[in-house]
Amino acid sequence: MTDPLLIPCPHCNGLNRIPAARVGEHPKCGRCKNEVLIAKPFDLKQADYASQIKGDLPLLVDVWAEWCGPCKAFAPVFEQAASQLVGVCRLAKLDSEANQPLATQLGIRSIPSLILYKNGQEVARQSGAFPLQQLKDWLQKHGVRA
Numbered sequence: 001m002t003d004p005l006l007i008p009c010p011h012c013n014g015l016n017r018i019p020a021a022r023v024g025e026h027p028k029c030g031r032c033k034n035e036v037l038i039a040k041p042f043d044l045k046q047a048d049y050a051s052q053i054k055g056d057l058p059l060l061v062d063v064w065a066e067w068c069g070p071c072k073a074f075a076p077v078f079e080q081a082a083s084q085l086v087g088v089c090r091l092a093k094l095d096s097e098a099n100q101p102l103a104t105q106l107g108i109r110s111i112p113s114l115i116l117y118k119n120g121q122e123v124a125r126q127s128g129a130f131p132l133q134q135l136k137d138w139l140q141k142h143g144v145r146a
Helices: 020-025 071-086 100-106 132-143
Strands: 004-008 014-019 041-045 058-062 091-097 111-119 121-127
Touching: 004 020, 014 020, 058 071, 071 091, 071 132, 111 132, 121 132
Parallel strands: 041 091, 058 091
Antiparallel strands: 004 014, 058 111, 111 121
C-alpha cells in the first residue's frame, strides 16, 4: 500500500491527500471541488507561489511575458507537455510582468525560464525554449519520469 500524495489545488491552493493509485481518476479538491490535476498549465501568481511549490508532485514553472516572442513560441510545447504529464508533474505559467516582485525574488534574468520544484525546493533551472522531447529529457535528467 502506498502513502497518499499531498497535492496543492491549482484553483484554491488547498492541500489534498490523494491516494497514489487514484491519481489518474481526476481527483477533486476537498475545498473547492475543482479538479486537482489538470491537463493544462495553470497561472501561478505571487500569492499562490508558497502553496504551489509544496506537495509530492514536482512543479515545473514557465516564467514568461506577453511581449516575448520565444515565450509565445514555447507556449504550445508547454501546453502539450502539461497534457502528457498529468499525475507526474504539475505545470504552471508565471507572467513575469504581472508578478514582478516574485520574478525578482526568483532571480529571473531572461525569459522564457523554466524552474523545477520538488517538495518545496528548487532543483533545476533552465533558460530558453526547446522542443517537447528535449523538455521531457530535461525533466527525466532531474528525476521526473516524463
